[in-house]
Amino acid sequence: QKEVEQDPGPLSVPEGAIVSLNCTYSNSAFQYFMWYRQYSRKGPELLMYTYSSGNKEDGRFTAQVDKSSKYISLFIRDSQPSDSATYLCATSAGGTSYGKLTFGQGTILTVHP
Amino acid sequence: SQTIHQWPATLVQPVGSPLSLECTVEGTSNPNLYWYRQAAGRGLQLLFYSVGIGQISSEVPQNLSASRPQDRQFILSSKKLLLSDSGFYLCAWSRVDRGDIQYFGAGTRLSVL
Numbered sequence A: 001q002k003e004v005e006q007d008p009g010p011l012s013v014p015e016g017a018i019v020s021l022n023c024t025y026s027n028s029a030f031q032y033f034m035w036y037r038q039y040s041r042k043g044p045e046l047l048m049y050t051y052s053s054g055n056k057e058d059g060r061f062t063a064q065v066d067k068s069s070k071y072i073s074l075f076i077r078d079s080q081p082s083d084s085a086t087y088l089c090a091t092s093a094g095g096t097s098y099g100k101l102t103f104g105q106g107t108i109l110t111v112h113p
Numbered sequence B: 001s002q003t004i005h006q007w008p009a010t011l012v013q014p015v016g017s018p019l020s021l022e023c024t025v026e027g028t029s030n031p032n033l034y035w036y037r038q039a040a041g042r043g044l045q046l047l048f049y050s051v052g053i054g055q056i057s058s059e060v061p062q063n064l065s066a067s068r069p070q071d072r073q074f075i076l077s078s079k080k081l082l083l084s085d086s087g088f089y090l091c092a093w094s095r096v097d098r099g100d101i102q103y104f105g106a107g108t109r110l111s112v113l
Helices: none
Strands: A004-006 A011-014 A019-025 A032-038 A045-051 A054-058 A061-066 A071-076 A085-092 A107-112 B003-007 B010-013 B019-026 B032-039 B042-052 B055-058 B065-070 B073-078 B087-095 B098-104 B108-112
Touching: A004 A085, A011 A019, A019 A085, A019 A107, A032 A061, A032 B098, A045 A054, A045 A061, A045 B098, A071 A085, A085 B042, B003 B087, B010 B019, B019 B032, B019 B087, B019 B108, B032 B073, B032 B098, B042 B065, B042 B073, B055 B065, B073 B087
Parallel strands: A011 A107, B010 B108
Antiparallel strands: A004 A019, A019 A071, A032 A045, A032 A085, A054 A061, A061 A071, A085 A107, B003 B019, B019 B073, B032 B042, B032 B087, B042 B055, B065 B073, B087 B098, B087 B108
């Protein structure tokens, strides 16, 4: 079993839709949770960073962590064609001198006009 | 502000040839540095990380090596490339005290033929 599971999609939605991207993880030691956005042939860009359970909102993006069910989500409101990209979730237990991140496989999202 | 440079963007190499990918970071000092490989449909796999000059740690055994000759320079190398070395290679950096927040370069797409 992979430590972080993410539905690879692809996910196709119309412009303006609410998008829900999800990951599950198995290691209860994970306490830092990240979402990255990766455009085609580009490096990942950090979108959201959360610590422990709860919600964090940034513009049209909301990250949600439920540690009791080991479930993390990213919601995109009023989706735009420019949101079309691969979204990667990542987790970390912390406590090391470097950042040991565990990534999901990525979900490919297409928002069509 | 901090920027990370990675080159070349694309590389086609014959099997058995050497490899050298370079990454430099500007605008920060003593960063943690990372090399990842991303295979299609499979998240990011950490290959090497470095917490200081000359300090390299390997996460997976492979045909590759890494070096950090200067504080903000990270090099990925191979003496003889294999077909299985093809992939998308990403360099990343983080602050020493925030290893979980990593910033990625644009990546190098390597094709070994």
